[in-house]
Amino acid sequence: MTARAVELRADVAIAGLGLGAIAAAMAVVRAGRTAVMAGPESRLGGQVTAQLTAPLDEHPHIETAGCSTSYRAFRDGLRAEYGGVVNPGGGWVSRICFEPLVGERVLAAMLAPAVEAGRLTVVTGATPIVVEQLGARIAAVRFRTPEGELRLAGDVVIDATETGDLLPLAGVDWIVGSEGRDAFGEPHALPGGPDSRAEQSCTIVAALVRDDGPHEVGAPPEGYAELRDAQPFSLTLANDADHEHTFPFFDDGVPPGSFWSYRRVRDPRQVGGPDAAIINWHGNDWYGSPLTAEPERTRADARRLAVAFVHWLRTEAPRDDEAGTGYPELRLAPEVSGTPDGLAETPYVRESRRLASARPVTELDLAPRAGLARAAAFDDAVGIAWYHADLHPRVGGHSSVYAPTAPFQVPLRALVSERDGAPVNLVAGAKNLAATQVAAAAYRVHHGEWAVGEAAGALGAVAVDRRTSPADIAGDPSAQVALQVALLRAGVPIVWATDLGPRHAAFVAGSLLAAHGGLDDDRLRRLEVRPDEPADTEALAALSRAAATLAARFDLEAPAPPERAGASWADLARTLADPILTAADALGHPEARHGVTARPSRHDPE
Template sequence: MNQPAPDARALHTDVAVIGSGLGAVAAALAVARAGRGVVLAARHHRLGGQATTQLVPALDEHPHVETGGVSASYRAFRDLVRARYGGLANPGGGWVSRLCFEPAAAEHAIDALLAPHIASGRLTILRGVTPRSVRREGRHLTSVRLRADGAAAPDTELFAEVFCDATEAGDLLPLAGAPWTVGSEGRDAHGESLALPGGPRPDAVQSCTVGFVVEHLPEAAPCLPVGAPPEGYERWRDSQPFTLEIAGWDDRPHRYRMFEEGPDGHPPFWTYRRLRDGAVLGGPDAALINWAGNDYADRSSVDHPEEAYTEAKRLSAAFLHWLRTECPRDDGGHGHPELTLAPHIAGTPDGYAEEPYLRESRRLRTATPVRQQDLEPVPGRARAANRPDSGGLAMYHMDLHSRIGHPASAYAPTAPFQVPLSSLVAAEPDNLLAAAKNLGATQVAASAYRVHHGEWAVGEAAGALAARSCARALPPARIVGDRRELTLLQGRLAADGVPLAWTLDVPPGDPRFAAVQLLAAAGALTGRRAAELDIRPEDPADAADRHALHTAAARLLGDPTTPVLPDTAPADTATRWGDLAVTLADRVQHALGRSARTADGAHA
């Protein structure tokens, strides 16, 4: 089975990552960082997905992002973006995010992150290829056949030990015969309040958006022809409807003005997703238009991708026409003809996104998917329910845009949560991992993972698991299901700056970071440390703290009944919590036959 089809060229690697978005980038980085060979098979020539081809380079993130809750590699991506602007914190000055920028900055950042691994020979990137078919041996996926853009280009049959599906719509899942779902599971399935009533509605996929970038050129307005309204303009104008007033997350209408503060005190619509602040950077302002007005929910972007893109792009053209002709002006008039498409910023011939921004993907069907209840706040605790098999962190509210046939949006808050590694593992094929928005979660829960840092965290966890699977010659499910193997994997993740639990005052770079992450993910946080995101490692560990730490350490070894270290200190001994965590983590690593610095078999 390792021989390619007669009409295809063969390519062999340890791990194949299929996709071109942020999850794919993070997965490829994690595999290469672990010393394994990886081929990144990307549909698009530009990598970055949400930040580039989907035109959402205004990062949807959580409020702690500047100080914690993301991995070292995601922070490096953000730092490289800012470096393109001389260290400017928010080049666009958009108020939806702490970091808004032009897509080219994301391209440069991603290229810089990947370049050392390409130079080392560990990473190969194929661009402009799409998965068309697979080959399997029983429950094992052996190869994926990739079709190139050019009609004359030969197909590539990509052979690997482990495959990561990081496509935008989970395209590899049905090709590989993996169990998957899409749309709403229905409230009957898991009792989620945000799920649609009744049973499953696979057709009820969330809306997609074809964003576009416009520049503000007031002096050139008389020379900018508006043109005729696009096809379907009146229908969409009235049915969307086109307006600067939207339903807010608090069930109240939020009213905006174009360039001035709105009547309810909301900041201007123009600066919502502004990507370029001309007053700071020079030249004209440029903004991304991704708004309720151009959310497309007439047809499923998963079931009918080409038709949905074409129609969503027409909708966006109609919304732009409305902005230029009928949108209420702050001075009492109508229309802003001074807004013009900016292809040179969008990186496309016409200024519209190269592909739609998908809020939903096919999702891996697992026995215990992540549910709404798993992400909700827990009374008296600062975090969502702990996941001992954590492979990373994310935090975003559960934000469901209109679903096909169900126009109402839905919203619920979350507590800081984790990426459970078990949600990435397919039951079949046994060497296929979800590495983007396609993790094993319900529609409701997946809506909280879909944003930039969430997709990165899922991809990075999948890549690390894939690399570990190759290094140990074990299926991914065996790695996750064996507590000792899981501890070694988590130790490697933490050593690479991937947080496993929310501990904001022990960041990557702190010498206690890896130990704290291992113990905290294993359930060591109790009392005040469970009620706050700061764990104060310098404070003493009382009797309850020591018991929790010892129990967590034993759990990391797969035997919660066997103490790792005799706990003979009297209750009033002023042992610092962080010091005890480090001591216990070192004992765990030695008991597993590794030190904290050589947790991965590839580095031993």
């Protein structure tokens, strides 16, 4: 440790190197601001790389809708690396299964222009150890690195670490594990009160290659029999609804597919090279101790479990041909993992410390609603995602949960602490948003974490532009709208509309109105808003009400409903939203307010 820390300063300082951190950094730089990001891993990418969970967990509409322009660029970049092959691994868990090292190349390429221009600095191998506070703000974050101490300073600080590491360092109220069903009445929460140790399992993922002939397997690892029997190792998956399915090992003849093709990341029939898969299965899910409370023990025990499960696959797993047991032709593959031993550098993290809140996002907010296409609406939405609430076994032996959700949003209120005295410039930028354990299990997947990080980065950039704090923006109705408009102009959807994408002329106006109650009953029943069809009386009334609501946030007169017979929904939305967008744009860029006065920040320097 050096006597004096090396200091890096940018407009926004980001702790973390995963997908949330990457999306946040891209949003900051895209908005014309500078960023610095640092995390303990040796490489960029989080889930995709250091954790080896490269196949993307996504929703059914992802090929055409339901993500931001930047996330789509990431997906397109992956396919381009394989010459346009749609699913290079052919795995059935995702529409894009690919090798972690390919994901790392794509992500690095996406950040490269900002790095080369000096707008972004990336530091690997840096563990946060101290948060320095000055009054109501975080002044800097200190990191431990192999070379000594590093100090990152920024006007806004984003915690996009894998386990919410800045929350305890900053003295922010946080929670981990189960809130308990008594807290919010969530059907899939654990019965009773809170249990902080009932954290979701983590996994040391293994990268395997299937060779033509067998390899020498060697002796069982220490504790093998105990781990095999306690887990137990099998090719069967089960959930809390007593549903279970046993998978063949290689035979893909029975839907949904085989164990091997579940997360296969390289299919030689499509792209040549070795037959490779990453192993993220019940067999190597570690739920014997919590990662946040006991990180060293948990990492070590999860690694031992992964080694034991791989040994079982090679020696005792049932063979499809029933000719003995085990597949000795499998081997750990450093050339796939990018690590010396073929195992993930860090555990796959399913649960983070989360911002504590009196009104977090809950399972009830995300649940399907009869006759409606979307989950409960948030008028402060800053992104969208969709995945079921996928809880793996939790510490204490609680079974898996697979709870349905409807297409949902990311609310701004979930990104900042609501407690008086908490740092006003700290933003949650990954799995640490203010959501319950059940709800966070729906946000935690790749595109969900990206959406949270992108919103956090945009929030940070707007706060810097306006010389205010993220907390003040979250509490200011007009500033919220200005942030939403900035996100929409950057190609980030804030409301679910599968036929109103970023390339549509009415994307910004229509999405903004839709997010504030502008969908009539018919459009609430489906994800399509049919923007180019003529709008009827009910559609115009809903759009007009939303425009009036938004205008009031800027102290503007409600726009008069246009009298245009046969006008399309999109044309009406653009006409009604025009004065609101003008006001929001001016508020978002203080140097060009054109008479629109920004509300002063209670944290502005005097």
